[in-house]
Amino acid sequence: MxxxxxxxxxxxxxxxxxxxxxxxxxxxxxxxxxxxxxxPGADPFRRKTISFKSEMDRLVGAxxxxxRNVGTDRSPFRIEHDPGHPAADENGNVKKPNVNMLMEMADxxxxxxxxxxxxxxxxxxRSMVNATIDLLRN
Amino acid sequence: xxxxxxxxxGAAGLAAPTxxxxxxxxxxxxxxxxxxxxxxxxxxxxxxxxxGVSRIQAxxxxxxxxxxxxxxxxxxxxxxxxxxxxxNTAIAVRDKVVQAYQEISRMQI
Amino acid sequence: MEAIHLFSLAxxxxxxxxxxxxxxxxNVANVDTxxxxxxxxxxxxxxxxxxxxxxxxxxxSHLELDGRARQTRTDKADSWxxxxxxxxxxxxxxxxxxxxxxxxxxxxxxxxxSFHRMLMxxxxx
Numbered sequence: 001m002x003x004x005x006x007x008x009x010x011x012x013x014x015x016x017x018x019x020x021x022x023x024x025x026x027x028x029x030x031x032x033x034x035x036x037x038x039x040p041g042a043d044p045f046r047r048k049t050i051s052f053k054s055e056m057d058r059l060v061g062a063x064x065x066x067x068r069n070v071g072t073d074r075s076p077f078r079i080e081h082d083p084g085h086p087a088a089d090e091n092g093n094v095k096k097p098n099v100n101m102l103m104e105m106a107d108x109x110x111x112x113x114x115x116x117x118x119x120x121x122x123x124x125x126r127s128m129v130n131a132t133i134d135l136l137r138n
Numbered sequence: 139x140x141x142x143x144x145x146x147x148g149a150a151g152l153a154a155p156t157x158x159x160x161x162x163x164x165x166x167x168x169x170x171x172x173x174x175x176x177x178x179x180x181x182x183x184x185x186x187x188x189x190g191v192s193r194i195q196a197x198x199x200x201x202x203x204x205x206x207x208x209x210x211x212x213x214x215x216x217x218x219x220x221x222x223x224x225x226n227t228a229i230a231v232r233d234k235v236v237q238a239y240q241e242i243s244r245m246q247i
Numbered sequence: 248m249e250a251i252h253l254f255s256l257a258x259x260x261x262x263x264x265x266x267x268x269x270x271x272x273x274n275v276a277n278v279d280t281x282x283x284x285x286x287x288x289x290x291x292x293x294x295x296x297x298x299x300x301x302x303x304x305x306x307x308s309h310l311e312l313d314g315r316a317r318q319t320r321t322d323k324a325d326s327w328x329x330x331x332x333x334x335x336x337x338x339x340x341x342x343x344x345x346x347x348x349x350x351x352x353x354x355x356x357x358x359x360x361s362f363h364r365m366l367m368x369x370x371x372x
Contacts, residue, residue, distance in 0.1 A: 003210030
């Protein structure tokens with residue numbers, strides 16, 4: 001492994017990047033939780049998903065994390081009865097996004113927590129490097 | 139002889155102690171280097187000098203690597219500290235030897 | 248010359264703590280990676296039992312590039328949780344380990360600093 005303390009910037013950095021992307025996806029889902037189509041019977045916004053994978057970086061000598069894929073949630077849309085809606089079909093039903101606000105909020109909190117944890121690790125590594133350099137100071 | 143001692147960092151060959159004068163100087167030295175078994179202080183002096191020089195060179199090399207991102211912070215710091223310790227030891231040894239010779243030269247009638 | 252042994256021991260300990268911190272970083276980065284199992288390093292005592300640091304490659308991905316040994320072991324036996332996706336990383340546990348590693352490192356460097364200073368003072372006297 002390269003200098004372990006230097007490797008931590010790369011490792012935790014990859015964590016920050018992926019959690020950041022995850023937060024972005026969640027925000028998109030939340031913002032579009034009520035976004036329907038504009039023509040009768042049209043599909044609404046479809047929930048986006050993201051999954052991670054670990055990536056062995058030979059130079060760093062450690063397993064970083066990366067994005068395996070960004071996809072869409074294939075679960076069915078919600079149906080609401082709203083005949084006056086532009087996207088209502090002949091029965092007056094509107095297809096609403098398959099986004100569950102509560103789940104997205106929980107996911108958001110977890111993503112934040114993971115993001116913060118990576119930050120904490122970077123801070124710890126930095127303090128260890130500073131402690132070492134401090135040995136040379138009078 | 140004091141000139142040779144004063145230029146300790148470059149000194150390599152000093153005569154082996156044969157007289158009581160040199161043996162007393164050797165004893166004065168042993169306190170500085172904490173090697174009570176050695177009374178052949180020429181070996182001690184040249185060893186310490188060699189150590190000092192090589193540690194400083196190693197510290198320089200490691201620092202250069204550190205600046206290029208090839209050595210870790212810990213390696214650089216350790217090399218520098220080690221050089222510092224050995225250099226100060228060499229200086230202390232040299233000073234003790236100089237001091238010992240000065241004392242001895244005052245003894246002569 | 249006991250101070251020399253102390254410096255050498257502190258050096259090995261600091262390096263072990265750095266490797267441990269990096270392993271913790273891997274765990275935290277992969278906290279949401281399905282199937283990832285938390286890793287940890289061999290206990291320091293085991294490291295000290297070897298006269299030379301050895302490579303303990305548990306898989307081809309743990310090859311050492313520059314000769315500095317990295318002792319890692321997968322599947323920590325005392326993982327607090329394993330999720331249904333097969334991930335065994337507990338953020339709380341990892342952050343606790345991270346804090347203690349940083350603290351022990353601070354102690355190690357402080358000890359070195361003190362003894363170095365004392366040695367310098369002795370030599371200048």
